[in-house]
Amino acid sequence: MRTRGKILLVDDEEIVRQSMRDWLTAAGYEVAAVEDGVAALDLLRNTNFDVLITDLKMPGMDGLELMKRAKRIAPKLETIIITAYGSISSAISAIREGAFDYIEKPFCPERVEILLDKILKQSQLQEENIHLRERLEKTFQWRNIVGKSAQMQSVFRLIETIAPTTATVLIEGESGTGKDIIARAIWSASDRANKPFIPIDCASIPESLLASELFGHERGAFTGAVSKKLGKFEYANGGTIFLDEVGNISPGVQHYLLRILQEKEFTRIGGNESISVDVRVIAATNKQLKEEIKAGRFREDLYYRLNVVNIKLPPLRERREDIPLLAKHFLKKYCIEYKKEINSISDHALDYLMAYPFPGNVRELENIIERAVIVCQGETLRAENLPEHITGQQKEIQAATGDRLTTLEELEKEHIARVLKHTRGNISQAAQILGVQRNTIKNKIKRYGLIVPD
Numbered sequence: 008m009r010t011r012g013k014i015l016l017v018d019d020e021e022i023v024r025q026s027m028r029d030w031l032t033a034a035g036y037e038v039a040a041v042e043d044g045v046a047a048l049d050l051l052r053n054t055n056f057d058v059l060i061t062d063l064k065m066p067g068m069d070g071l072e073l074m075k076r077a078k079r080i081a082p083k084l085e086t087i088i089i090t091a092y093g094s095i096s097s098a099i100s101a102i103r104e105g106a107f108d109y110i111e112k113p114f115c116p117e118r119v120e121i122l123l124d125k126i127l128k129q130s131q132l133q134e135e136n137i138h139l140r141e142r143l144e145k146t147f148q149w150r151n152i153v154g155k156s157a158q159m160q161s162v163f164r165l166i167e168t169i170a171p172t173t174a175t176v177l178i179e180g181e182s183g184t185g186k187d188i189i190a191r192a193i194w195s196a197s198d199r200a201n202k203p204f205i206p207i208d209c210a211s212i213p214e215s216l217l218a219s220e221l222f223g224h225e226r227g228a229f230t231g232a233v234s235k236k237l238g239k240f241e242y243a244n245g246g247t248i249f250l251d252e253v254g255n256i257s258p259g260v261q262h263y264l265l266r267i268l269q270e271k272e273f274t275r276i277g278g279n280e281s282i283s284v285d286v287r288v289i290a291a292t293n294k295q296l297k298e299e300i301k302a303g304r305f306r307e308d309l310y311y312r313l314n315v316v317n318i319k320l321p322p323l324r325e326r327r328e329d330i331p332l333l334a335k336h337f338l339k340k341y342c343i344e345y346k347k348e349i350n351s352i353s354d355h356a357l358d359y360l361m362a363y364p365f366p367g368n369v370r371e372l373e374n375i376i377e378r379a380v381i382v383c384q385g386e387t388l389r390a391e392n393l394p395e396h397i398t399g400q401q402k403e404i405q406a407a408t409g410d411r412l413t414t415l416e417e418l419e420k421e422h423i424a425r426v427l428k429h430t431r432g433n434i435s436q437a438a439q440i441l442g443v444q445r446n447t448i449k450n451k452i453k454r455y456g457l458i459v460p461d
């Protein structure tokens with residue numbers, strides 16, 4: 008039978024212990040009753056209790072002392088203190104010390120039941136809240152990838168489904184959108200997670216070497232091939248190979264790749280022996296492969312072989328709702344790395360981030376937050392910790408006016424913004440520099456809709 012809760016009862020009087028225990032047990036609680044604080048602490052070390060009910064006055068350790076020490080063992084434990092009739096001052100001090108409530112001797116059981124109900128309901132609510140929060144955070148995060156936008160949510164669902172299969176995956180997205188991190192997540196969620204993940208950046212390896220990097224070569228296959236060499240596909244056997252920037256590979260290598268995808272076998276360069284391998288291929292590209300096919304630079308048949316599962320990662324500017332979440336994710340990451348305690352990002356700073364187009368996508372946001380964490384001095388990351396090109400209002404004005412000559416008003420707006428930035432939002436100081444009244448500046452800030460740096 009499920010009990011209503013677990014109670015630890017401490018009283019030095021046998022008769023109180025017995026009657027209370029009988030009554031609480033009959034009411035559906037599980038009760039352990041002991042006669043002093045030392046025994047109570049012993050029990051607490053080994054068993055979880057929901058509520059501690061303790062007499063205040065006991066020989067040796069008194070109820071207050073017991074409560075304090077019990078909290079150290081079980082921080083979530085709530086305490087009800089039993090006091091003598093009429094000793095209101097000790098009741099008050101019990102509550103001040105952190106007791107949930109007190110009851111006076113002799114007490115009526117109903118009052119105890121009401122208190123217990125209250126405590127248990129409250130802790131149940133707290134627990135539910137924690138679960139809810141955890142669930143919410145989980146839905147916005149898949150492994151270490153965060154995103155609440157509909158686009159990223161559907162990417163999460165897709166990779167969760169396809170990760171356990173051996174299907175070939177093509178990840179398309181601009182630079183910095185997360186192709187790498189997604190490829191690794193697919194691997195780590197697959198049955199192949201304990202087998203190698205071998206990334207190879209097809210763009211950074213000279214064309215002449217790529218084929219031998221991937222497929223290996225026999226001794227003497229070409230000038231410089233002084234000994235036999237195994238390729239990445241052989242090393243990756245049983246595991247996963249990640250072909251990054253697959254749009255860059257030459258027609259020759261495309262041909263080889265097609266064969267391995269179709270027949271699951273290959274020959275080392277300069278060799279005759281067919282070697283079969285079991286390798287899952289994940290490829291990524293920041294090029295539009297369709298365009299490359301049209302231009303005759305990429306084989307259409309290879310494209311279809313690679314594109315069994317297609318994952319399109321949208322640029323960050325098309326999923327701005329992910330920006331605050333990502334910013335906080337990186338804030339946490341770099342606080343740990345640089346041993347800093349920055350708990351939040353100011354609204355102003357977030358406004359700037361939300362307005363910025365992020366041509367370098369998530370990587371750029373990550374770099375910005377890393378740098379901001381390094382320069383930030385307080386507990387809140389502020390707009391002044393962000394780079395100039397994000398907070399600089401001058402650019403906005405230039406963009407707004409183009410090449411035409413600015414009006415006096417525009418110039419004034421720009422100048423006030425610059426001075427405010429210089430004074431870090433201090434309006435009095437700005438007024439002094441500009442030689443006008445504080446109110447004048449305030450009115451102009453309002454009129455021009457300027458953002459005051461914080």
Ligand SMILES: Nc1ncnc2c1ncn2[C@@H]1O[C@H](COP(=O)(O)OP(=O)(O)OP(=O)(O)O)[C@@H](O)[C@H]1O
Binds near residue numbers: 180184
């Ligand atoms: N959704 C995300 N959640 C958390 N971190 C992310 C996310 N997307 C990207 N990142 C981080 O941003 C950085 C850039 O991502 P990644 O290297 O995966 O991009 P990429 O698309 O492979 O870029 P490139 O085309 O330049 O190789 C990495 O540090 C990565 O961990």
Ligand SMILES: [Mg+2]
Binds near residue numbers: 186187251
């Ligand atoms: Mg990459």
